[in-house]
Amino acid sequence: MQNILEVQDLVKHYRQVCAVDGISFSLAEGMCFGLLGPNGAGKTTTIEIMEGILKPDRGQILYRGRPIDSEFKKRAGIQFQNTSLPDHLTVSETIRLFQSFYPEPRPFNEIVEICSLSDILSRDNKKLSGGQRQRLLLAIAIVPQPDLVFLDEPTTGLDPQARRNFWDLIRRIQTEGATIVLTTHYMDEAHMLCDQIGIMDHGKMLEIDAPQAMLDRHFEGVLVRIPFDEPKRIDFPLPEGTVVRNDAIELTSTRLDETVRRLITLGLSLDGLSVHKPTLEDLFIKLTGNTLRA
Amino acid sequence: MKSFIALVRARTLEFVRDRGTFFWNLLFPMILVFGFALALSDPSPTVFTVALAGDAPVELDFISIEQIDFVRYDLESGETMASVVERVRRHELDMAIDFEQQQFFLNTENHTSPLIRRIFEDSVLRDRMNGIEVPVFVEREISGQPIRYVDWVVPGVIGMNMLFSCLFGVGFVLVRYRKNGVLKRLKATPVSAFTFVSAQAASRLMIVLATSIFVFAGTNAFLNFTMEGSYLSLLIVTTLAIICMISIGLLFASRLKSEELAGGLMNLVSFPMIIGSGVFFSLETAPEALRIASRVLPLTHFVEASRAVMIEGAGIVAILPNLLALSAFSIVFVAASALVFRWD
Numbered sequence: 017m018q019n020i021l022e023v024q025d026l027v028k029h030y031r032q033v034c035a036v037d038g039i040s041f042s043l044a045e046g047m048c049f050g051l052l053g054p055n056g057a058g059k060t061t062t063i064e065i066m067e068g069i070l071k072p073d074r075g076q077i078l079y080r081g082r083p084i085d086s087e088f089k090k091r092a093g094i095q096f097q098n099t100s101l102p103d104h105l106t107v108s109e110t111i112r113l114f115q116s117f118y119p120e121p122r123p124f125n126e127i128v129e130i131c132s133l134s135d136i137l138s139r140d141n142k143k144l145s146g147g148q149r150q151r152l153l154l155a156i157a158i159v160p161q162p163d164l165v166f167l168d169e170p171t172t173g174l175d176p177q178a179r180r181n182f183w184d185l186i187r188r189i190q191t192e193g194a195t196i197v198l199t200t201h202y203m204d205e206a207h208m209l210c211d212q213i214g215i216m217d218h219g220k221m222l223e224i225d226a227p228q229a230m231l232d233r234h235f236e237g238v239l240v241r242i243p244f245d246e247p248k249r250i251d252f253p254l255p256e257g258t259v260v261r262n263d264a265i266e267l268t269s270t271r272l273d274e275t276v277r278r279l280i281t282l283g284l285s286l287d288g289l290s291v292h293k294p295t296l297e298d299l300f301i302k303l304t305g306n307t308l309r310a
Numbered sequence: 311m312k313s314f315i316a317l318v319r320a321r322t323l324e325f326v327r328d329r330g331t332f333f334w335n336l337l338f339p340m341i342l343v344f345g346f347a348l349a350l351s352d353p354s355p356t357v358f359t360v361a362l363a364g365d366a367p368v369e370l371d372f373i374s375i376e377q378i379d380f381v382r383y384d385l386e387s388g389e390t391m392a393s394v395v396e397r398v399r400r401h402e403l404d405m406a407i408d409f410e411q412q413q414f415f416l417n418t419e420n421h422t423s424p425l426i427r428r429i430f431e432d433s434v435l436r437d438r439m440n441g442i443e444v445p446v447f448v449e450r451e452i453s454g455q456p457i458r459y460v461d462w463v464v465p466g467v468i469g470m471n472m473l474f475s476c477l478f479g480v481g482f483v484l485v486r487y488r489k490n491g492v493l494k495r496l497k498a499t500p501v502s503a504f505t506f507v508s509a510q511a512a513s514r515l516m517i518v519l520a521t522s523i524f525v526f527a528g529t530n531a532f533l534n535f536t537m538e539g540s541y542l543s544l545l546i547v548t549t550l551a552i553i554c555m556i557s558i559g560l561l562f563a564s565r566l567k568s569e570e571l572a573g574g575l576m577n578l579v580s581f582p583m584i585i586g587s588g589v590f591f592s593l594e595t596a597p598e599a600l601r602i603a604s605r606v607l608p609l610t611h612f613v614e615a616s617r618a619v620m621i622e623g624a625g626i627v628a629i630l631p632n633l634l635a636l637s638a639f640s641i642v643f644v645a646a647s648a649l650v651f652r653w654d
Contacts, residue, residue: 069498069654086500094498100490117499156495 020045020080020164020195021066027074028061028219035061036072037219043212045163048186048196050210052203052296054304058219059199060097060168066197067094067166079164090118093162093194095153097169101141107152108137111159118160130188131155132181147178154185158194165189167198171205183209203296213296217304227296234302235294237270242279243288252282268294358426359402361394364409368442372433381594385410399454400621402594405430413448419455457621461536464529465616466589468522469551469609473583475518476555477562477576480510484563485572488654497653507651511556518552538623544616547629550636551612557643558608564647583609611635 021043028036036058043049051059064070066077068084079088101110111128115121128134131151136144144152150170157165167186171179179202186209190196200206206213207227214224223230243264254260255278258267269275272291279286356379363383366373373380381403383389391411397403398415404422406415414430416423427449437444484507487493496506529535558579566572584590586600587609593601604610615632618624626633 067498069494089498089500092498094495096491096495096498098491099495100487100492102487102492114499117496117501119500160499 018045018080019043021197022078022081023062023066023075024078025075026062026065026072026077028058028065028070028072034219036065038075039216039219039221040075041214041221041224043195043197045195046190046193047211048190048198048209050206050213051197051199051216052201052206052213052300053199053216057216057304059216061219062216063166063168063197063199067092069094090160091163093157093160093165095150095157095165095167095170097172097199099153101149101152103142105141106138107133107141107144110141110152111155114156114159120161121159122161127155127158130158131185147174147181150174150178150182151185154182158189163194165194165196167196169199169201172201179205203300207296215300215303222303231294231296231299234299235268237268238272238291239266239294239298240269240272240275241266241290241292242284242286254282255279358404358422360426361397361403361406362409363389363391363394363406366409368437368444370433370444371437371440372430375429375433395452396622399452401454401456402592407447412445413450415450415452418451418453457536460533461621462592462617463590464526464533464535465620466587466613468525468548469587469612469616470584470589471525472518472522472548472552472612473555473580473609475521476514476552477559477580478573479517480514480556480559481562481572481576482569484510484560485566485569488563488565488652489567489569493653503651503653504648507560507647511553511560514556514559515549515552518556519549522548522552535620537620539619539625543619543624543626543629546626547612547615547619547633547636550633550640551608554608554612554636554640554643557640557647560647561643561650564651583607586610587613589613605635608636608639611639 019042023039023041023043026036026039027034039058039062051063053059061070065072068077068088077084079091102113105113108124108128111124111133115124128137131154133148133151133155136148139148141149141152154167154170157167170186171182174182183205186196186198196209198209210227212224213227213230215222225233241264245263254265255267255275258265267275276286276289357377359379359381361381361383362373363385372378383394385391391406391408394403394406394408395415398406398417398420401417401420404417404420405426408414416427434444434447484493559576562572562576562579566575586593586604587607588596588604589609593604611632615624615629618629618632622628
């Protein structure tokens with residue numbers, strides 16, 4: 017598949033802080049790419065450079081092999097993390113306003129249908145619920161019939177139901193052929209939606225791959241977790257590869273029965289033991305650490 | 311009590327740390343006080359205002375009377391005797407003495423005329439008794455109703471309203487849009503900054519023009535303003551003035567991010583402009599420096615031109631200097647705001 021977007025060696029500083037530090041990757045047409053990372057990792061800066069909103073200090077973005085230009089703006093749909101909508105306009109007026117900005121906007125009825133806005137068309141922007149607001153912002157993003165859609169934390173703050181509705185929307189847009197770039201804090205969301213994810217921290221890209229491939233590479237078998245009150249005080253040797261957390265020990269196992277037997281022989285209490293298949297969340301914590309960030 | 315003190319402290323710190331608002335709260339009242347002090351500084355309370363045109367041939371006792379405010383007109387530098395006489399007709403001057411033609415003008419409909427005639431004739435008599443050769447001045451009687459203050463002040467009030475509406479309507483809203491990300495969202499569309507900004511300006515122009523016409527027509531229905539000139543001239547000067555004031559609003563809106571600071575700066579501009587443009591009182595007797603400074607205030611040109619149209623019946627040609635000034639200001643402000651404009 018052809019690459020729709022190439023990100024080449026991006027660097028962006030804010031005063032002394034290096035927000036993005038030499039990131040490169042490419043997006044194949046039609047994929048859904050998820051940009052993950054802790055708060056302050058540089059996700060928003062990266063996505064805003066990709067959108068052409070911010071200028072990088074170094075590096076460039078190529079859209080279909082060419083530096084981004086005014087043509088790109090006509091083909092990109094963007095949803096920012098925090099966007100206010102124009103005051104005192106209704107949902108339908110807002111959509112029509114944004115339609116006027118593009119040479120070939122998507123038909124009004126189609127937008128309303130895709131984003132399920134028909135019930136709230138005459139509602140004032142200020143009176144929308146969180147989920148309705150996100151749907152309207154997405155509606156604005158798909159007005160240009162984009163072949164690239166950028167969504168910066170589109171489901172943050174939504175209830176589980178609204179999130180799942182939103183996922184359906186994103187999938188629908190993707191099946192229409194659009195390439196999607198999204199940032200999120202929800203690992204289940206990334207796993208559900210993304211063909212490929214990139215995990216960022218401290219302005220650097222730690223890893224890029226398909227979610228399952230990334231998991232397979234990092235975890236063999238299942239994750240065993242035993243809660244402890246004070247795990248740091250364990251003074252006998254633990255099986256190799258065991259991670260001691262603040263409140264538990266964790267280890268991965270390819271042969272569960274053998275591992276459990278071994279733990280029993282060590283005299284460990286297995287109260288509260290849990291076993292689960294490693295998730296992106298586990299991988300995320302493994303890659304970015306779990307210390308609190310300032 | 312502890313929490314009360316903590317809250318007072320927190321709020322005070324917030325206020326002091328928000329520099330824009332802080333300085334604004336300090337500076338604004340001071341400017342206001344100084345402005346009024348300057349504009350209204352009048353050390354000698356005078357009873358009459360008398361115009362002296364041309365050079366007095368001899369030292370007249372009359373001119374030494376301290377209770378009369380003498381305004382000297384140099385007839386060689388453009389001012390005509392007719393325009394001085396016109397002021398007498400409108401009761402702006404109580405008397406005009408023309409030394410060149412040796413005549414003086416009094417308005418028969420001005421109740422001060424008999425008194426000032428007597429003072430003048432008595433002092434001339436005294437001069438003659440003291441051996442001073444005073445030529446004979448011929449009295450010319452003219453008549454005319456005074457201009458009501460409301461006729462005079464209405465362009466100023468409308469102008470002031472226009473000023474606030476343009477500055478805050480354009481400036482404030484754009485700053486808020488920048489702060490809350492609406493502008494950033496628009497930046498991500500193919501819309502150019504020019505299209506967006508000129509659309510804002512056009513919308514405001516229509517709104518302010520409509521409200522100004524409404525206010526004028528509404529009050530005119532009851533007060534029946536003097537209207538010597540044409541409504542078309544008035545419309546032209548009003549439109550130009552609104553464009554000019556919108557362009558000032560744009561300049562403020564071009565990159566500021568704080569609504570408080572923007573609001574403060576706009577007040578900082580608008581209030582001195584109101585004081586310095588002769589909205590409520592004539593600048594005729596104001597200090598020279600203030601009169602010169604008032605030339606760079608767009609509101610001055612609007613107020614001056616619309617008064618000229620309404621009261622003196624001035625045509626487009628007569629108010630052309632004002633119209634040119636308003637256009638020039640607009641071009642400068644629009645160009646400056648286009649240069650410094652930022653979406654975010």
